[in-house]
Amino acid sequence: MKLVRFGPxxxxxxxxxxxxxxLRDLSAHVPGIGWDQLSTAGQKRLRALNPAAxxxxxxxxxxxxxxxxxxxxxxxxxxxxxHALEAKMPIPAEPVVFMKATTxxxxxxxxxxxxxxxxxxxxxxxxGIVIGRETRQVSEAKALDHVAGYCVFHDVSERAFQLExxxxxxxxxxxxxxxxxGPWLVTRDEVADPQALRLWLDVNGERMQDSSTADMIFxxxxxxxxxxxxMTLLPGDVICTGTPQGVGMGRGRFLKIGDRVRLGVEGLGExxxxxxxxx
Ligand code: ZN
Numbered sequence: 121m122k123l124v125r126f127g128p129x130x131x132x133x134x135x136x137x138x139x140x141x142x143l144r145d146l147s148a149h150v151p152g153i154g155w156d157q158l159s160t161a162g163q164k165r166l167r168a169l170n171p172a173a174x175x176x177x178x179x180x181x182x183x184x185x186x187x188x189x190x191x192x193x194x195x196x197x198x199x200x201x202x203h204a205l206e207a208k209m210p211i212p213a214e215p216v217v218f219m220k221a222t223t224x225x226x227x228x229x230x231x232x233x234x235x236x237x238x239x240x241x242x243x244x245x246x247x248g249i250v251i252g253r254e255t256r257q258v259s260e261a262k263a264l265d266h267v268a269g270y271c272v273f274h275d276v277s278e279r280a281f282q283l284e285x286x287x288x289x290x291x292x293x294x295x296x297x298x299x300x301x302g303p304w305l306v307t308r309d310e311v312a313d314p315q316a317l318r319l320w321l322d323v324n325g326e327r328m329q330d331s332s333t334a335d336m337i338f339x340x341x342x343x344x345x346x347x348x349x350x351m352t353l354l355p356g357d358v359i360c361t362g363t364p365q366g367v368g369m370g371r372g373r374f375l376k377i378g379d380r381v382r383l384g385v386e387g388l389g390e391x392x393x394x395x396x397x398x399x
Contacts, residue, residue, distance in 0.1 A: 121166060122304035122389075123153050123269075125184040126177060129227070132184035135177060136166070137304060143181075144174035153187040153305065155355040158252045158268040163307055184227045186271060186305040187250065189356035193220040193299060195275060196343055197289065199362025200335050206370030215338050215346050220275070220360070221294030228302035228391035232276055233398035234377060235295045240279035241375040241395065244363035245321040245329050245383040247314065248273030249340055250305055255353040263344035266353070269307040270314060272385045273360045274300040274393070279369050296398065301358065303389040311387060314340045319364065321383035323375070329383075331364030 125132035126143060134146040134153045146153075149169060156162040197216035198204040204211050234241050252268030276299070282292025311317075314333060321329040338346065343359060353359075368374045375381070375395050384390035 121163070121307045121310070123157065123166070123307070124186050124302070124304050125153055125188075126181040127184065128182060129184065136171060136174070138171035138174070143177040144171055145177050146174065148175075154189045158187060158189070158250065158355045160252065163268070182227060183229060183303050185225050186302045187356060190222050190225060191354045191357055193222060193224070193358045193360065194347055195220055195293060195360050196338065196362045199337050200331065200364040201337060202335070202365035203363055203367065203370070206365050206367070212337065215343055217347070217350070218289045218293060220290070220299055224294045224296060224299035226297045226300050228272065228300050228389070229393060230297065230300065231396045232300070232375070232381065232393045233295070233297040234375070234395055235278060235281070235398050238278050238280070239374070240369070242277045242279050242368040243321055243323065243328065243375065243381055243383070244275035244277055244367055245319050245385070246273045246275050246360045246363050247317060247319060247333050247340070247385055247388075248301060249344065249359040249361060251344075251353045251357040251359070252308075252355055254355070255344065255348045258345050258348045260341045260345040263341040263348070264308065264314075266344060267308050267340070268355065269305045270311050270388055271301055271305050272303070272383065272388045272391055273358065274381070274383055274391055275360045275363060276300070279374070300391050300393060303391065306388050317388070318386040319384070321366070321381065324380055328371070329364055329366035331366070333361070335364060336361060
């Protein structure tokens with residue numbers, strides 16, 4: 121299933137994208153897309169509904185973050201070899217982990233806000249993992265059973281805040297609008313192999329990133345298992361699995377006000393954002 125939340129910010133309704141591509145309203149059946157709907161049992165109940173019998177949503181409403189109940193967003197750094205090289209950082213022996221503030225999340229097509237004082241605003245297309253159940257100390261073999269689904273995640277970053285202001289990366293990762301999620305949460309059953317997905321990103325129509333999740337250093341299963349040794353993962357938690365080469369930092373150019381970013385992951389849909397100034 122492709123689960124969505126649509127409507128104005130703060131008043132989103134639950135929905136799904138039917139096999140014919142139409143947006144359908146789920147609000148007569150569920151109060152939202154949250155922990156219940158992410159669980160195996162909740163997904164089963166939704167799957168039992170006939171999408172063609174659900175009311176069609178008129179027009180093209182705004183899409184919000186496709187699910188709620190995010191207790192944390194865990195970022196994996198330098199998870200593609202060529203990106204580690206362009207960042208002039210060593211290939212990690214274990215996953216590099218950082219946290220993104222949950223207040224950074226935004227709809228897939230909402231504007232990206234350039235923070236006050238920003239000079240190096242950068243893009244990062246990523247595969248997002250959405251956890252479906254409470255997870256601790258899970259083996260690599262069982263790790264993906266704990267995943268509710270996958271989504272496109274834009275790990276928007278401010279490199280000067282991240283790398284030139286001392287301490288850890290988190291200062292450049294958690295600003296408002298630095299975590300567009302969606303358009304859809306695609307449930308795990310529809311993603312046969314999360315390590316075989318093309319992912320790409322354009323700035324003003326020019327292709328900047330074009331790679332495959334096959335190039336990840338640490339696979340989704342390894343990452344979920346690894347993180348579960350250090351923290352409890354809860355339903356709705358998001359793991360952004362790292363970005364491939366082609367970011368602005370490697371190209372010596374950064375985002376400006378008015379720039380238009382488009383990005384997508386194979387089978388998971390596309391996002392489009394315009395850069396505006398934060399107030
Ligand atoms: Zn990233």
